[in-house]
Amino acid sequence: MAVYTDVAADELADFLKTYDIGELLSYKGIAEGVENSNFLLHTTKGAYILTLYEKRVAVDDLPYFLGLMAHLAERGVSCPQPARNRDGAVYSSLSGRPAAIINFLEGMWPRKPNVMHCAGVGEALARMHLAGRDFPLVRKNPLSVSGWKSLFAQAADRADTVQAGLSALLSTELGHLERSWPTHLPEGVIHADLFPDNVFFLGDKLSGLIDFPFSCNDILAYDVAICLNAWCFEADHSLNVTKARAFFNAYGRARPLSDAELQALPLLARGAAIRFLLTRLVDWLNVPPGALVKPKDPLEYVRKLRFHQNVASVRDYGIGGAAA
């Protein structure tokens, strides 16, 4: 929630002349994204989002993120399409920062996802995984199992100030995940952050997937596990089996999960819980004084981790038989 960089109207109007997206009518800094400056543009041809990438995004990764959106959109996935400038590039420079323009997607993210929303995201996730199969670029996931130890190191000595015993819980769990993390499951392009605020709906109908800065190549079923955690739990941290079943069924109709993927789900879900627990914990322990943005509660993911530690089989997720 921030606009870090202001842009002058004439400078932006000149920038738009390097594109074929019409004349600038207005632009507003929007309160979305915590790491970039985002503007909603109106032009004579429509609505667009302009992003200025601030320090934490590596320019080297922009061809992956933006290329992936273009690749997916061309294959029918409802996601923003990067505009190409007259040189054919999907990003260039504005106000001294890497800058890209994508088309604006109408829709609202669901503050309280219902069963229809969970089914919608399940189907869209599977279609995204299928559409990403022939994407030629590769980006390793910096926030998968090999990256968790260094995150934990940033929080280990203060984790118990958040909850007694948390440091030991994390240490034990990390050891278990490192020893047992699957290595032979289908991999491909994953979104890696498909939380409700990144999925737009018009009514109950999904209208778009947004925000790809965590996208990378990793285990496809790990992306499924991230969504299970993000969409199918209630505010009291209990799993809603009806939502989980709707999510898995919709995913499986487009891309059936193999037996090996299903059997690995509880472990992948523990990993997905650890990944968000750790980044939230590091953020929680490093809130600048006076910050306007309240960090997300890491303990929500402690409860999800404990749930998955106690799962006997995927039947606990509402999955009836061997196939989803």
Next chain:
Amino acid sequence: MAVYTDVAADELADFLKTYDIGELLSYKGIAEGVENSNFLLHTTKGAYILTLYEKRVAVDDLPYFLGLMAHLAERGVSCPQPARNRDGAVYSSLSGRPAAIINFLEGMWPRKPNVMHCAGVGEALARMHLAGRDFPLVRKNPLSVSGWKSLFAQAADRADTVQAGLSALLSTELGHLERSWPTHLPEGVIHADLFPDNVFFLGDKLSGLIDFPFSCNDILAYDVAICLNAWCFEADHSLNVTKARAFFNAYGRARPLSDAELQALPLLARGAAIRFLLTRLVDWLNVPPGALVKPKDPLEYVRKLRFHQNVASVRDYGIGGAAA
């Protein structure tokens, strides 16, 4: 620059059903205004701004602000038009706060105003003053000469930490203004905050005046003096006489300034400088630690005040004769 209140999509969609402005397609929190939560809405009928009024706006004043915009828009002033709900009201309640919807105006505010912009705002200001003549509501200006002493009291003991001698300068100037403030000049509805970020242009053509939360009844030429300070000085704090002449000429073609108004201009401009100097000084001295928003520099207005203290006649503003 803040969104203080989030609104759920279904709650907002229900709220829009009390209006005849179409179905909700999307809404984004926008980084404008420091005291309210503002959202840019897209509906099937167009674009709108939704404002949730946070604590510092008195609900009692909303009929004045919103009624004035409706009054001016009906008389051809390019300003946002408040939407009326099915009960005919221009505001009601959403998420526990007073909420209003206005139509979205296309246009950009000029980061570096040029002579054409200054002429545009001069003409628009005069037309606003004329269109406001038959507005029936009255709101006293809380930030005119009678309100400055209490602002000064909040800053007097620490003013010298910002600039040596500032407290004495302010005390002397306030005494002078209180003794000499004019009482027989034409009054009416003034905008009272018509800075460049509140005036939109498409190219060099003015497309709208926005942001009326300081509007009130006061001396019309005082509003002219506020704009002179806000639009016609350069970054090095020198007056640009070409801009000032363009501004006054454009204003005077729509509403000629009387001799009494012209003679009072240097004094009114000193008052206009003091008003923004004082509010900026109070904000500067009360920045919360870690605040993301950098307060505006009060010393800019010390320099403008000193300029007007040394003005011999309105000829120093580029005004040639007795009539603007």
